[in-house]
Amino acid sequence: MNYKMVIHTTGKIIGVEAICLLVSAAVSLIYMESSGIWLLATAVFGGLLFLLSRFFKPKDEIFFAKEGMVTVALSWLILSLIGALPFYLSGEIKGFINCFFETASGLTTTGASVVPNVETLSHGIAFWRSLTHWIGGMGVLVLVMAIAPSGSGRSIHMMRAEMPGPVVGKLVPKAKTTARLLYIIYIALTLVLIGLLFFGGMPVFDSIIHAFGTAGTGGFGIKADSIASYSPYLQWVLTAFMVLFGINFNLFYFILIGKFISTLKSSELWTYVGIIVSAIILITVNVSSLYTSIGEAIRHSAFQVASIISTTGYATANFDAWPVFSKAILLILMFLGGCAGSTAGGLKISRFVLLCKTAKNRIKHVVHPRTVKSVRFEGKAVDNETLTGVSSYFIIYCMCIVVLFLILCLEPFSLESNLSATAATFNNVGPGFGAAAVNYNGYSYLSKICMSFAMLLGRLEIYPILILFMPATWTKK
Amino acid sequence: MNIIVSGCGKIGSTIVESLVLEGHDVTVLDMNPAVVEEITNIHDVMGVCGNCTDCETLKDARVADARVFVAVTGSDELNMLACFLAKRMGARHTIARIRNPEYNQSSLVFLRQQLDLSMAINPELLAAQELYNILKFPSAVKIETFSRRDFEMIEVRLKPDSVLNGMNLITMREKYDAKVLVCAVQRDNEVFIPDGNFVIKGGDKLGITATPTEFLKFFKALSVYQKQAKxxxxxxxxxxxxxxxxxxxxxxxxxxxxxxxxxxxxxxxxxxxxxxxxxxxxxxxxxxxxxxxxxxxxxxxxxxxxxxxxxxxxxxxxxxxPKVISKVNRDELFNLAENLGLDTIVSPKKITSDVLLRYVRALSNSFGSNVETLYHLMDDKAEAIEFRVSPEFEWVNIPLKDLQMKKNIIIAGIIRERKPMIPTGNDCIMANDRVIVIAAGQRLQELSDIIKKG
Incomplete structure (x- = not known):
């Protein structure tokens, strides 16, 4: 294990967080709020840690998959701990564990909150809370790769650990250029969204906050009723963008370089769209009696479906009061999540498709034991290595969910609440049903710690965090 | 610069490594997914898996945007076909490895013209040439020639009891009246560009430049001369x-x-x-x-x-x-072999990647092709480059001692109107000269890179 290299890289990441904290402090300054002091103090603290890490000059930049995983897991953990400081120091969120939960929820783009009334948060703190969504969405390490001078060619290990999806490829030969392209697309889409929201009549600050929450598919807002009080136009804009941010970013790049046809050929995209459309139709039919017009029913169901499948977690309606069938569909969507290579969480559509196809092949195999059949996806045969990877990921995913569910069931809440809380935190969605519908204040500290880790597990796709805590990683055996 | 390397065998991966170090955007192409996976894990390159003569695969690798397409798969025919297709699909320059002896007579010229190849490399032939040079002058462990053999750069390993042990370079020059220049010294895996006060120790590996006749005189004076092996x-x-x-x-x-x-x-x-x-x-x-x-x-x-x-x-x-030469292709065995006392080691893949790098560097030069020759010396820790001085070069007619040069760079030779000379501080670079520069720990793209900027 190349400890110095791990510390060196983690230091760089803390440096990036310090810069983000500075930006939030500047926002505080605009509104002349006292919370800015604490944001600034944390930024300085982060800056000092960054400088301290510069003393660990790695002798060689050799970097293997293990170091990549450990660096990613460690830095996300440290980022959550440092990011919690402004909440704690300013006193706007009580209890350090609550603050840690809130930051982990922000960085992992979950959007599960413990704040009783978000409208009481100062502008600077609210901005920082939403900014964590934005940088956590595309990934902090990817950001570091895009801006910092890179020496080692092995940075792909880090990118792979942080980017969601079964297979992580590059868009262009250089990792740095790939990271830059991803961020350019990300920033451009965010700016377009801010513009659309602003010209649709949303105040500037609200537009930025909601654009951050949507881009990262997070879900932190600044209103107690989430998006419900905004105009239907704004709700439709957000619906469209939540769906967009759940799409693989590689496809945006293909559109950018004029390869429309290969974009349209993406079977993951069509499965994603298909699932969204059918979910909207089913829910609209199911809830139409609750609303005065069919248009309103479509709007609410479309918004909720987009919000849940992209694992954002905004709400325009109290879906906790919807019929059980609709809630069940939403719960299933939580597990599915968005496309690989997007900012969304969950199992990912491509894994789901691969799992279904593998299962289909196995069934065929039972009937015709001698058949030779390969799983095809995106027009290509998928190699066995990837398939085994996806299957074992699914098993670990299920086991983690079962463990978390059991722990949460120690709470005095209904099975529905606990199951939805498990799904919502592990898949980085945010709100669940019942006791978890509005915020997670009712849960105990033990559950909150477990859920914080579940969010990190879900965002980094399990392996990095597991490897960080595996004794074998740290022993020399 | 966008470069596609097709075939990731021994030679392919060495080429990829050196191109990535030069900062190019490299895409690799190979049939074997495991090989592509491995190379993308180690180097910052994009991998495409598929047959290099399949136009869909070539499209995936964006061959239309490629400045250089290098085909170094195991098969000559595959390389030629891939280069031909790549050229048709928009690659600017194509380089193929063609190593079958049957192609390397008169048919090669014809093939190159017909296939529109920019260059055909034959690693084995290049290695054989290097071996031949060494056997002609066995005192050296490595010989590189510049400017059509007017000028040579020789690497010698000194014996621990060498007469030069403990002597500084100025004394050496006076004592042996040698018109040679020690331009790089390797000691314990470190490479120095020495000045006149540098003291030589036994066991050092010296890089020396001179004309062939001067070498003969110098080695005879040192009585380490071995005559050509017969x-x-x-x-x-x-x-x-x-x-x-x-x-x-x-x-x-x-x-x-x-x-x-x-x-x-x-x-x-x-x-x-x-x-x-x-x-x-x-x-x-x-x-x-x-x-x-x-x-x-x-x-x-x-x-x-x-x-x-x-x-x-x-x-x-x-x-x-008297002279033992071994071919070693794997990098990790290189040092091991040296530790076992084998000083003359030849690696075909390194020679090939040097030739390729020279071509690519000449392409990336803003003033057009004026890198004439490029060699890696002292286990890749230093390089020797021959430049043609272009009319745009600003620092002509300035005595070398007044030039503000960067550290660890030495001008090892100037060839003016086919007359080679070892420069002293009073010589100047003039237009249309050929200049041989030795640089340790840096990469020079053009001659003006030797000048300290700002």
Whole structure:
């Protein structure tokens, strides 16, 4: 294990967080709020840690998959701990564990909150809370790769650990250029969204906050009723963008370089769209009696479906009061999540498709034991290595969910609440049903710690965090 | 610069490594997914898996945007076809590895024209040329020639009890009246660009530039001169051996080739009738002794296995064969072989990647092609580059001692109107000169890079 290299890289990441904290402090300054002091103090603290890490000059930049995983897991953990400081120091969120939960929820783009009334948060703190969504969405390490001078060619290990999806490829030969392209697309889409929201009549600050929450598919807002009080136009804009941010970013790049046809050929995209459309139709039919017009029913169901499948977690309606069938569909969507290579969480559509196809092949195999059949996806045969990877990921995913569910069931809440809380935190969605519908204040500290880790597990796709805590990683055996 | 490398074998991956270090955008193409996976894990490159003559695969690798397309798969025909297709699909320059001896006569010129190839590289032929140079001047461990052999750069390893031990460079020059320039010294894995006060120690590896005649005088004065090897034993009937034997026989040397395979031996015998060909296992010391390894002037081990080459070379050294050369392809065995006391090691893939790098660097030069030659010296820790001074070069007619040069750079030679000279502080660079620059720890794109900026 190349400890110095791990510390060196983690230091760089803390440096990036310090810069983000500075930006939030500047926002505080605009509104002349006292919370800015604490944001600034944390930024300085982060800056000092960054400088301290510069003393660990790695002798060689050799970097293997293990170091990549450990660096990613460690830095996300440290980022959550440092990011919690402004909440704690300013006193706007009580209890350090609550603050840690809130930051982990922000960085992992979950959007599960413990704040009783978000409208009481100062502008600077609210901005920082939403900014964590934005940088956590595309990934902090990817950001570091895009801006910092890179020496080692092995940075792909880090990118792979942080980017969601079964297979992580590059868009262009250089990792740095790939990271830059991803961020350019990300920033451009965010700016377009801010513009659309602003010209649709949303105040500037609200537009930025909601654009951050949507881009990262997070879900932190600044209103107690989430998006419900905004105009239907704004709700439709957000619906469209939540769906967009759940799409693989590689496809945006293909559109950018004029390869429309290969974009349209993406079977993951069509499965994603298909699932969204059918979910909207089913829910609209199911809830139409609750609303005065069919248009309103479509709007609410479309918004909720987009919000849940992209694992954002905004709400325009109290879906906790919807019929059980609709809630069940939403719960299933939580597990599915968005496309690989997007900012969304969950199992990912491509894994789901691969799992279904593998299962289909196995069934065929039972009937015709001698058949030779390969799983095809995106027009290509998928190699066995990837398939085994996806299957074992699914098993670990299920086991983690079962463990978390059991722990949460120690709470005095209904099975529905606990199951939805498990799904919502592990898949980085945010709100669940019942006791978890509005915020997670009712849960105990033990559950909150477990859920914080579940969010990190879900965002980094399990392996990095597991490897960080595996004794074998740290022993020399 | 966008470069596509097709085929990630030994040579392919060495090329990829050096191109990535130069900062190019490299895309690799290979049939084997495991190889692509491995190389994308180690280097910052994009991998495409597929057949390099399939136009869909080439499209995936964005061949239309490529400045250079390099085909170095194992098959000559595949390389030629891939380059042809790449050129048709928009690649600007194409380079193919063509190594079958049958293509390397007059047919190669025709092929190059017809396929519109920018360059055809034959690693084995290049390696054979390097071996031939060393055998002509066995005192050196490595010889590089500049400007059509007017000027040479030689690497020598000093014996621990060398007469030069403890002498500084100024004294050395005066004592031996040598018109040579020690331009790089390697000691314990570190490379120095020495000045006049530098003290030489035994065991150092020196990089020296001079004209061929001056070298002769200098080495004779040091009494370490070994005359050209005339009796040469080659182990292994590889392609390198084929080319080398051909060159040596033409130069009038006695060549003995040993290989296990009777068929291979028969072919050698047919093509190079003047050589002695022996069928037998060269790993048997008995056989080597029987064939008179003790009396040969040089032993060259060119079998396909690095480990075998190293071990047999160690055996040959122990019998005090005056010059032992071994072919080692794997980087990690390089140092090991040196530690075992083998100083002359030849690696075809390194030679090939040097040739390719020279081509690519000349392309990326803003003033057009003025990198004439490029060699990596001292285990890649330094490089020697020959530049043609372009009319745009600003620092002409300034004495070298007044030039503000960067650290660890030395001007090792100037060739003016075909007359080579070792420059002193009072000489200046003039337009249309050829200048040989040695640089440690940096990469020069053009001649003006030697000047300290700002």
């Amino acid at each position: 009796d040469i034993m080659i182990l292994g009937g590889s392609r390198i051996a084929y080319y080398l034997a051909q060159m040596l026989v033409r130069g009038g040397s006695n060549v003995k080739i040993i290989d296990r395979d009777a068929e291979v031996c028969q072919r050698f015998c047919d093509d190079i009738p003047k050589a002695t060909v022996i069928v037998g296992d060269g790993a048997q010391q008995e056989l080597l002794l029987e064939e008179g390894i003790k009396d040969t002037e040089a032993f060259v081990s060119l079998t396909g296995m690095d480990e075998q080459n190293i071990l047999i070379s160690v055996f040959a050294s122990s019998l005090n064969v």
